Amino acid sequence: MVTEDKKTIGIVGLGLIGGSMAIDLKRRGFADRILGVEKDPVNATAAQRMELIDELLPLEDCIRRSDLVVIAIPVGAAVPMLTQILDRFRELGETGKIVIDTCSTKSQIVRAARYHPCRRQYVATHPMAGTEYSGPWAAEPNLFDGRACIFADTEESDPKAVKLVEILYDTLNMRPIYMNADAHDVHAAYVSHISHVSSFALALTVLEKEQDEKHIFDLASGGFSSTVRLAKSSADMWTPILTQNRDNVLRVIDTYLDKMKAFRDAIADYDSDRISELILEANRIKKILR
Amino acid sequence: MVTEDKKTIGIVGLGLIGGSMAIDLKRRGFADRILGVEKDPVNATAAQRMELIDELLPLEDCIRRSDLVVIAIPVGAAVPMLTQILDRFRELGETGKIVIDTCSTKSQIVRAARYHPCRRQYVATHPMAGTEYSGPWAAEPNLFDGRACIFADTEESDPKAVKLVEILYDTLNMRPIYMNADAHDVHAAYVSHISHVSSFALALTVLEKEQDEKHIFDLASGGFSSTVRLAKSSADMWTPILTQNRDNVLRVIDTYLDKMKAFRDAIADYDSDRISELILEANRIKKILR
Numbered sequence: 109m110v111t112e113d114k115k116t117i118g119i120v121g122l123g124l125i126g127g128s129m130a131i132d133l134k135r136r137g138f139a140d141r142i143l144g145v146e147k148d149p150v151n152a153t154a155a156q157r158m159e160l161i162d163e164l165l166p167l168e169d170c171i172r173r174s175d176l177v178v179i180a181i182p183v184g185a186a187v188p189m190l191t192q193i194l195d196r197f198r199e200l201g202e203t204g205k206i207v208i209d210t211c212s213t214k215s216q217i218v219r220a221a222r223y224h225p226c227r228r229q230y231v232a233t234h235p236m237a238g239t240e241y242s243g244p245w246a247a248e249p250n251l252f253d254g255r256a257c258i259f260a261d262t263e264e265s266d267p268k269a270v271k272l273v274e275i276l277y278d279t280l281n282m283r284p285i286y287m288n289a290d291a292h293d294v295h296a297a298y299v300s301h302i303s304h305v306s307s308f309a310l311a312l313t314v315l316e317k318e319q320d321e322k323h324i325f326d327l328a329s330g331g332f333s334s335t336v337r338l339a340k341s342s343a344d345m346w347t348p349i350l351t352q353n354r355d356n357v358l359r360v361i362d363t364y365l366d367k368m369k370a371f372r373d374a375i376a377d378y379d380s381d382r383i384s385e386l387i388l389e390a391n392r393i394k395k396i397l398r
Numbered sequence: 399m400v401t402e403d404k405k406t407i408g409i410v411g412l413g414l415i416g417g418s419m420a421i422d423l424k425r426r427g428f429a430d431r432i433l434g435v436e437k438d439p440v441n442a443t444a445a446q447r448m449e450l451i452d453e454l455l456p457l458e459d460c461i462r463r464s465d466l467v468v469i470a471i472p473v474g475a476a477v478p479m480l481t482q483i484l485d486r487f488r489e490l491g492e493t494g495k496i497v498i499d500t501c502s503t504k505s506q507i508v509r510a511a512r513y514h515p516c517r518r519q520y521v522a523t524h525p526m527a528g529t530e531y532s533g534p535w536a537a538e539p540n541l542f543d544g545r546a547c548i549f550a551d552t553e554e555s556d557p558k559a560v561k562l563v564e565i566l567y568d569t570l571n572m573r574p575i576y577m578n579a580d581a582h583d584v585h586a587a588y589v590s591h592i593s594h595v596s597s598f599a600l601a602l603t604v605l606e607k608e609q610d611e612k613h614i615f616d617l618a619s620g621g622f623s624s625t626v627r628l629a630k631s632s633a634d635m636w637t638p639i640l641t642q643n644r645d646n647v648l649r650v651i652d653t654y655l656d657k658m659k660a661f662r663d664a665i666a667d668y669d670s671d672r673i674s675e676l677i678l679e680a681n682r683i684k685k686i687l688r
Contacts (some may be wrong), residue, residue, distance in 0.1 A: 184670075236617060256617055285616055298607050299618045303625040306596050309657040311680040316653060317588050326575055327526060327546055328589045333687055334624045335593040340684050343677035347670050354665055361662050363606060365655065367599040372651045375644055380637050387633035390601035394630050397623055 114140035118174030120167065120189060122146040122155040124238060125210050126180030127247025129280065130160045135249070138279040145170045146244075155244040171196045176206045176272065183211040184348030187220045194226040206269045208233050208276075212296060212345075213352040214260040214289035228266040231273040232289060234258040234296070235282055240340040250281075257282035260289040297356035302364055304338045304346060305357070311339035404430035408464030410457065410479060412436040412445035414528060415500050416470030417537025419570070420450045425539070428569040435460045436534075445534040461486045466496045466562065473501035474638030477510045484516040496559045498523050498566075502586060502635075503642040504550040504579035518556040521563040522579060524548040524586070525572055530630040540571075547572035550579040587646035592654055594628045594636060595647070601629035 117139040119126045126144075133139040144161035146152040156164055171177060177193055179186050186209050193207045208231045211217055218232050237255040239246060257277045262270050274284060287295075314336070350357055367386075374382035407429040409416045416434075423429040434451035436442040446454055461467060461483055469476050469483070476499050483497045498521045501507055508522050527545040529536060547567045552560050564574060577585075604626070640647055657676075664672035 238621070240621075255620075258617070295617050298604050299622045302603060303600065303622045305658070305661050306600055307625055308677055308680040309654055309661060310593065310596055311683040312657040312660075312676065313592060313650060313654045314588050315679070315682055315686075316657075317650075327548070327585050328687070330545075331528070331530075331628050332589045332593045334627055335597055336683055336687065337624055338621050339680045340687070341677070341681075343674045343681070346677055347674045350661075350665050350673055351668050351670055354668065357665055358662065360603060360607075361658065361665070364599055364603045365658060365662070367602040367606075368595070368651065368655060368658070370602075371595050371599060371640075372648065372655070375640050375647055375651070378641050378644065380641055383640055384633045384637045386602065387598055387631070387636055389605070390598040390629045391631075391633070392605055393601040393626055397618070397626065397630070 114138070115175040116141045116143060116173055118143045118145065118170040118177040119161065120145040120170065120177060120179050120193075121181035122151055122160060122244050122247075123180065124242050124246040124251075125235070126178065127155060127158075127160045127244045128237075128249070128251040129178060129180065129210075129235075130155075131247060131249050132252065132280055133276065134162075136279050138276060143170045143174055151244050158244055158247075160244055160247060167192075168196075171205075172200065174205065176208070176276070179207065179209040179211075182345045182348050183209075183213050183217065183352055186211050187217050190217055190221055190230065191224060194221060194224045194230060197226045197229055203229070205229060206231065206272060208273055210235055212300065212349050214258070214292045214296075216352045218261050218264075218289040222264070227264055229269055231262065231265045231269050232260040233273060233277070234260070234292065235277065235280065236300070237282075240337055242342040242345065252277075252280035252282050255282055256285050258292050259284055259286045260292050262286055293353050294356050297353055297360045301349060301353060301357050302360045304341055305350070305361060306364065307336055307338035307341075310336050404428070405465040406431045406433060406463060408433045408435065408460040408467040409451065410435040410460065410467060410469050410483075411471035412441055412450060412534045412537075413470065414532050414536040414541075415525065416468065417445060417448075417450045417534045418527075418539070418541040419468060419470065419500075419525075420445075421537060421539050422542065422570055423566065424452075426569050428566055433460045433464055441534050448534055448537070450534055450537060457482075458486075461495075462490065464495065466498065466566070469497065469499040469501075472635045472638050473499075473503050473507065473642055476501050477507050480507055480511055480520065481514060484511060484514045484520060487516045487519055493519070495519060496521065496562060498563055500525055502590065502639050504548070504582045504586075506642045508551050508554075508579040512554070517554055519559060521552065521555045521559050522550040523563065523567070524550070524582065525567065525570070526590070527572075530627055532632045532635065542567075542570035542572050545572055546575050548582050549574055549576045550582050552576055583643050584646050587643055587650045591639060591643060591647050592650045594631055595640070595651060596654065597626055597628035597631075600626050 130142045142161045144164050145167045235257045237252045412434050420432045432451045434454050435457045525547045527542045
């Protein structure tokens with residue numbers, strides 16, 4: 109399936125996303141060799157023992173030896189990492205190397221690189237796949253299959269770089285969707301970030317009650333488990349997402365608070381007609397969910 | 399496994415719960431014969447064609463011919479149905495017949511029957527299993543396996559009746575949990591009702607945005623799908639649950655609104671430390687979820 113020569117791929121951050129990419133890019137023949145960078149020593153050792161990567165090495169060496177570098181770390185750290193890697197491309201005089209990021213917010217990272225002389229070697233992407241787990245042990249084969257991958261602001265990247273990254277995500281069986289970074293962040297606030305915040309809030313609500321009701325969770329049903337599942341998600345990943353996408357997330361939270369208050373008012377008034385209306389309206393989500 | 403003689407079981411309401419019970423009670427040998435009552439003609443015909451029941455008949459005949467009647471209709475209709483069935487037991491002079499309900503709120507239905515002369519023939523239960531789908535076509539085998547079943551206020555029921563109902567739920571592979579009806583409703587508000595309200599609110603939030611962004615759902619990830627899944631739940635079932643459990647649900651919604659506002663404030667202030675604290679606190683849900 110891979111139409112280009114096999115590549116050396118560097119992956120910075122060997123967690124759920126980086127680790128899962130390593131597995132499928134190697135076994136599906138896109139990558140000839142996977143180099144890994146991981147600053148957490150436990151994660152680094154685990155990734156080696158799990159044989160997610162061919163070689164663990166310092167960032168500097170990884171940049172030098174990779175044809176394409178994937179930044180798969182939380183977006184707060186990813187922004188300076190991107191400019192650092194582009195700086196290094198420049199210093200090395202490497203015009204053929206490519207760097208991509210996989211972050212869940214795109215406006216800030218794209219803005220940070222906008223006027224960099226090596227901007228065209230960067231392709232901004234967001235593979236929309238994942239689980240609530242993190243770390244190399246959360247990596248799994250086929251994680252990306254069939255999911256959407258956003259390509260943001262591709263007009264600012266070298267078309268040849270975009271083409272190679274398209275092949276990379278095609279290898280992962282992802283559907284490419286093209287949009288600008290700001291539109292991405294609005295949409296992500298609606299279909300991903302608010303789901304996480306509402307799940308965190310639900311967990312906090314129930315945990316507070318649990319303090320005096322030790323066996324409340326005997327009753328936790330499948331519905332509760334699925335709604336609260338995202339509340340297991342990592343603070344390292346989600347704190348920078350929520351601050352970087354602050355304005356969009358606040359707007360969505362405010363709409364959400366209005367909807368929740370509409371339920372509250374209808375229930376407080378014993379207004380069955382209104383409750384029923386709200387539920388029937390919410391049921392329209394059926395036509396949209398796969 | 400069934401230690402008593404085989405029984406004729408009447409099921410009032412051939413939806414997800416009634417239909418799924420019919421399947422497993424029959425094939426696992428607890429029921430000798432399943433009689434069904436269903437006022438919706440489409441559901442009634444579907445249940446017959448799907449062979450969920452042996453015979454469809456009017457309520458009156460079902461009460462007369464069943465050893466045990468299961469009320470599996472929305473709780474708003476279940477409350478008058480229970481007293482109607484107990485009245486009929488009395489008129490028929492039937493002291494050996496049993497009726498159970500399967501409703502998601504217990505205080506009101508238990509209160510409605512409290513002083514009925516045939517109260518001891520009623521066992522209040524809540525099998526905590528289900529999906530977001532409804533109707534006879536949502537019925538499935540093994541739906542109840544391994545889940546919790548609440549028995550409420552069993553001291554007000556005939557011990558022999560309780561025993562038989564325990565065998566019924568044991569046949570469905572459910573874990574019995576005993577508590578009073580009011581405690582049940584508090585717990586259900588926390589582990590089930592708020593999950594549904596938050597999911598409805600999430601669906602409404604996203605659907606509002608969708609009006610001007612037709613392709614937002616291309617981006618809907620697995621996280622969104624699982625969090626919003628319960629928003630497909632039926633208004634017929636959930637409207638009476640939310641009004642009957644009004645006080646508990648309002649209290650939980652208020653706590654939930656506080657938690658959501660805590661996130662809102664921390665995000666508005668770019669207060670990464672506080673966001674991180676809230677997420678780490680929410681992560682404690684890991685130790686509880688199966």
